[in-house]
Amino acid sequence: ETGVTQSPTHLIKTRGQQVTLRCSSQSGHNTVSWYQQALGQGPQFIFQYYREEENGRGNFPPRFSGLQFPNYSSELNVNALELDDSALYLCASSAGSRETQYFGPGTRLLVL
């Protein structure tokens, strides 16, 4: 059984650019959630996708957007990058929108 995978592992961008992060959910999981973890803090919920629809969103601006595909993989897009967007971005999948979430290894984004 394949776990949650994310790509790329590391990324460096400059302020104002756009970035796309990718996530493949664990086999049998139809729900993907995205989290942002700043240094020294716990992960913060960005949004969740269930059956290709956004069904929950945290306190993040609209320049954070996402997609879920029919195979349940997902993308996180961030437009107009700011220095404070530098963080570890974690994807988690679950077998339903209310089930235990299992995390991928994360993508570390550095915005210069």
Add this chain to the structure above:
Amino acid sequence: DQQVKQNSPSLSVQEGRISILNCDYTNSMFDYFLWYKKYPAEGPTFLISISSIKDKNEDGRFTVFLNKSAKHLSLHIVPSQPGDSAVYFCAASAVGGSARQLTFGSGTQLTVLP
């Protein structure tokens, strides 16, 4: 406003002894609590969870206790092993809409000394 708090940034324990990690929450709507372990350069790994209708859940060396009146939960690891050294996150969620969003504490770095 931190709804989930882990007040101890770090904890050191001797191998073979008990590790107790604590977590407090403020939102009385939380009904499901989880503990995750995180090694450097890896994502959080699910350890154990507990529903608010229970006060204890055990899985091998790991036991989670929930005190709803005090809005407090703790993770006990017995016996502690050097491989348990990691950052431990407490997370909580509430029934609300169709998504179960996790709210995390800031983590506790556990070091188990050989």
